[in-house]
Amino acid sequence: MKPVTVPFFISHQGCPHTCVFCDQRTISGTNGTLPSAEQILSRVDLWRSTAAGRPLEVAFFGGTFTALPEKIQTELLAPLQPLLAAGTVESVRISTRPDSIDSERVLRLSDMGVRTIELGVQSMDDAVLAASGRGHSAAESLQAIRCIKKRGVSVGAQLMPGLPGDTPAASLASLEQVISAGADFLRIYPTVVLQGTELARRYGAGEFAPLSLDRGVSLCKVLLHRAMQKDIPVIRIGLQADQGLNVESIQAGCWHPALGQMVRSQLYADLVCRFVPPGRCVTVHCHPARLSDVVGVKRGNIERQAVRGVQVRVIADFTLKHEELAIETEDATAVYSIISDLHYSIREV
């Protein structure tokens, strides 16, 4: 059963850096204070009452958890220990920087119930990392992923296509490298320009051109497709407004409240375009969990097909995999897969 996440945003806490794109207080919507033991317990209790028996995972997002003083890390995790022992909380997830991880820290966290560590890798290109003020190298990211894996802890990599100096090919290479290194899952956050950041200054001065929404969606589509081919889940595409992102502070860049759906929808639309010639009338069957992606944001995919003279009716079919569509014409029904029946070149982005 998929756990329910009990989120805590610890904001800029523990982070000794100022990446050019980052205003953690804007992203998290908090003032940077850490939750007290009472606040942690009371929120877990609240989430538990609405979890309907599903397991709970406590997640400390934002900031750099492992760069906090060890005493504070322990204070944050200590209230959870009795709940972990009792099975009330199943696991803990933290996020941190690649250069703030080593075997000793992973072991200590693992002993206190941390089962997932998310790393802000952002890019595997050293020039992009330097231009973004990250303060760590790609080699450190590789080392961190391997170190976490070695200790049996699940590792996620966050990637940020569209950083200063980045290219679509470099973004794809970054994704492939973190997958090869053993990342268990990915988050893809196309770069946005937030007010008050160094990136906003560069943008205002004409020194930085962010990805547009259209180009960002095209790039994320290729990245998602490659991750699907490698069987690595992408658990999130685009910053999440309901986790405290102040949308008003976004000055430019690839952001939309339904960015992930836009990206997935394009994959399904491309599949229909590839196998249904113009002027046809078809019924498209898909897994029920993918209905809204197949229809598209505001029925965008249905309209895209209508422009080609293709009439589409979409119905749910539990027998299909998430990545499959069964396309039914007057003559026959054939099943196609996003993974094996679509091919993208990064040069198209």
Ligand code: SF4
């Ligand atoms: S390391 Fe993370 S929290 Fe720190 S400045 Fe960079 S993005 Fe923000």
